[in-house]
Amino acid sequence: MSGPERVTAGDDRPEDGAADSAPVLGGRPPRRSGLRNPERAVRGLGAGTLSLEALVLVLAIQPIRVVGGDLGGAAIGAVVALAVAAVLLAGMMRRPWAWPAGTALQGLLMLAGLLHWSLFVLGVVFALVWAYALHVRRVILG
Known part of the structure; x- marks a missing residue:
């Protein structure tokens, strides 16, 4: 038979016989993020x-x-120290330890709730936001 090779239905291999380099899960290549x-x-x-x-x-x-x-001086000092730590961590996100350190920062903010109840509330809110950021990181990077 002359001409192009016939491909049967369900045969999704490349015609040139080259193997697909991406790992296949359930018969489909992994979804890319598009980024x-x-x-x-x-x-x-x-x-x-x-x-x-x-x-x-x-x-x-x-x-x-x-x-x-x-809101005493200790609580104000703790808030300022946590804010400075957050800024420093934001600048160090290339480091592999920055994500666990960010998680620890959320715990410290909730602990600051011992100084004032509103700091605990802020800690819970930002812990939820941080948890979502970790989820997005896991979904995108795998």
Whole structure:
């Protein structure tokens, strides 16, 4: 028979016989994220989350003092220290230890709830946001 090779239905191998280099799960190649640089996108997500957390922490000091009352010097110092740590971690998202350190930061913020109840609430909110960022990281990077 002259001409192109016939391909039967269900035969999705390349005609030139080259093997597909991507691992196949359930008969389908893995889904790509569509991002040019997924690692960079995930680092940006983590850095943005930590930067937003730092901003919220610093801006929350005065409303907590006015509305919640009795926000002592130790609590203000803890908030400022946590905000500085969040900014530093946001700048270090290329390091492999930055993601676990960000998780520890969320725990420290919840622990700061011992100084004032509103810090615990902020800790829970940002722990949920951080958990979502970790989920997105796992989905994109595998």
